[in-house]
Amino acid sequence: MAALARITHKAHLPFPASTTTTTPSKPRAARICMSLQENGPSLAVVGVTGAVGQEFLSVLSDRDFPYRSIKMLASKRSAGKHMTFQDRDYVVEELKVDSFEGVDIALFSAGGSISKEFGPIAVEKGTIVVDNSSAFRMVEGVPLVIPEVNPEAMEGVRLGTGKGALIANPNCSTIICLMAATPLHRSAKVIRMVVSTYQAASGAGAAAMEELELQTREVLEGKPPTCKIFGQQYAFNLFSHNAPVLSNGYNEEEMKLVKETRKIWNDSNVKVTATCIRVPVMRAHAESVNLQFENPLDEETAKDILKNAPGVVVIDDRAANHFPTPLEVSNKDDVAVGRIRRDVSQDGNYGLDIFVCGDQIRKGAALNAVQIAELLL
Ligand SMILES: NC(=O)c1ccc[n+]([C@@H]2O[C@H](COP(=O)([O-])OP(=O)(O)OC[C@H]3O[C@@H](n4cnc5c(N)ncnc54)[C@H](OP(=O)(O)O)[C@@H]3O)[C@@H](O)[C@H]2O)c1
Structure with missing residues (x-):
């Protein structure tokens, strides 16, 4: 499969956009229609230029994840770079305290210190943060979830309540x-x-x-x-x-x-x-x-x-x-x-x-x- 997210002005990404054998691939046009939906949540990807950030985009696309908008966030170094995702052009924005205005779900993968600083700011704005770092994993009350294993741990967390929350992704191993x-x-x-x-x-x-x-x-x-x-x-x-x-x-x-x-x-x-x-x-x-x-x-x-x-x-x-x-x-x-x-x-x-x-x-x-x-x- 061709890369779905492509950053311009970036010399070399050593990891290919991935494919999956478990979900049969659909024609690209069909995927785009299904993903971009008026009633879908608004998303932000924090650390979008990194190894995990790029994979987020591939997975969102492969799984037809519905969204009405998506913000591409990274450090100041990447701000202004252009990125193509599902045939649309996006400009990478610098992560700032006001980045989460109107964002329903933020996928974080920019390291523990960024999560510690910006995770609570996003939650305060009503965003549900799914964090890939180790920052909140062992914090009491923060669900640590593998969906096939313990989905019940996040039972109380809901979209559309206006209430933000943190959910931690466990360590990869x-x-x-x-x-x-x-x-x-x-x-x-x-x-x-x-x-x-x-x-x-x-x-x-x-x-x-x-x-x-x-x-x-x-x-x-x-x-x-x-x-x-x-x-x-x-x-x-x-x-x-x-x-x-x-x-x-x-x-x-x-x-x-x-x-x-x-x-x-x-x-x-x-x-x-x-x-x-x-x-x-x-x-x-x-x-x-x-x-x-x-x-x-x-x-x-x-x-x-x-x-x-x-x-x-x-x-x-x-x-x-x-x-x-x-x-x-x-x-x-x-x-x-x-x-x-x-x-x-x-x-x-x-x-x-x-x-x-x-x-x-x-x-x-x-x-x-x-x-x-x-x-x-
Ligand atoms: N790699 C894995 O397999 C894996 C697995 C599980 C969890 N994780 C966790 O996921 C996180 C990212 O890992 P990675 O492997 O994707 O690292 P990476 O390839 O080095 O990417 C780091 C990302 O963080 C961004 N970033 C760095 N400083 C920032 C700042 N001040 N503000 C906003 N964004 C900033 C970078 O943006 P720039 O390009 O602008 O610098 C880049 O997008 C880490 O917490 C890691 O522990 C990684």
Whole structure:
């Protein structure tokens, strides 16, 4: 599919506008008619020039999200740039305190400090903010939502009341993990979960993707790699996630998996531990997840449960050694699960190992946020 949102005057966007295999594509004209609707909500996309911001536009378009107007907001650096979205020309505006006048839903992806500053301002104006940063995730009273997992958490939030609200999108690794773990949890109750992640460059934004591409070229040409984003060589290497390391030895990304899982499952007793690693993959995260259950759950039943889970596909062909890969899930909506096997270190059917891959810009960020917005319609 051709890019639906195109920024002019921007040298290079390293990520293609994505396509999805789950929704059959419609002729472009039909999509435009369905999306631009007088009675649809007015939207704002904050951080529209970034990796997630661009994906918001692709997802809104792919899903025919109805809107009567859309504001493209970014930093002062981007103000005045032109952007084509669904065949219409938009001028990117600088995010300011008066940006949310008359905006019903704002999709935020401009980093935690911007969310902390402008999220409450938007709410004050009556806007419902769906925030992709970690700024409000653990704040009591702010729903932290994966629509397939806990839509009930945002039950009190409604459009058209004039009342603003904050809704938080979970961390991308948490979303991908829980898309697969939750259906099994519902069946046998997870009491302990051990997660090891293999996280892509795109999780650190557009600049990290550009640097991975540049470093790869530099290393192959025998030149010293440019190390501005992570401070170390990323191409042909892997390292512990770049999030700050805390006093307990875990990094912030790992503790997000621990805390967010408890909030989303509404279970303060579930034991979660995680090790998060950056790997030189351009797009889509992979995660090895070990589960311990309160009740028995055998391999075949688990496979059937996952095959029927919304937003999940099972890729588990042992004979062909074919299991999920980041490349296969890139630009896709569904999270892929495979390597579904009984954990031999546990007695009986009380443990399972699974391997999960998901496009974290898509389901881990933009798609999840747009699905949240759809629940408001
Ligand atoms: N990448 C992912 O997979 C992912 C997944 C989940 C959540 N998130 C979260 O989403 C957010 C954005 O991530 P990203 O990967 O899209 O980053 P990115 O590619 O670096 O984009 C950052 C965006 O924020 C805008 N911005 C920066 N400073 C601003 C300011 N002062 N006022 C208004 N806009 C400003 C940038 O605008 P300019 O172009 O004008 O600088 C750009 O549009 C982060 O909070 C991140 O943690 C990302």
